[in-house]
Amino acid sequence: MTGAAKFVMIAGAVIFIIGFLMQFINLGRLPGDIVIKKGNTTFYFPIVTSIVASIVLSAIFYFIGRFR
Numbered sequence: 001m002t003g004a005a006k007f008v009m010i011a012g013a014v015i016f017i018i019g020f021l022m023q024f025i026n027l028g029r030l031p032g033d034i035v036i037k038k039g040n041t042t043f044y045f046p047i048v049t050s051i052v053a054s055i056v057l058s059a060i061f062y063f064i065g066r067f068r
Helices: 003-022 047-066
Strands: 034-038 041-045
Touching: none
Parallel strands: none
Antiparallel strands: 034 041
8 A cells, every 4th residue: 555545534534533522512603703693694703712732733843843
């Protein structure tokens, strides 16, 4: 199996595991997220959730690069 095929399989497995765990973690709908409801339409903009995810991923990649 080539390196690209292994990478795609590992990336798929990681995305699957993260998706499974997101069912049990209430990360969405944090205070500060923008929700506008009018009639049958709902607009949801997860700005605070995006900021938190960005900080966590930045810290993870920083520590991975630091110890590499």
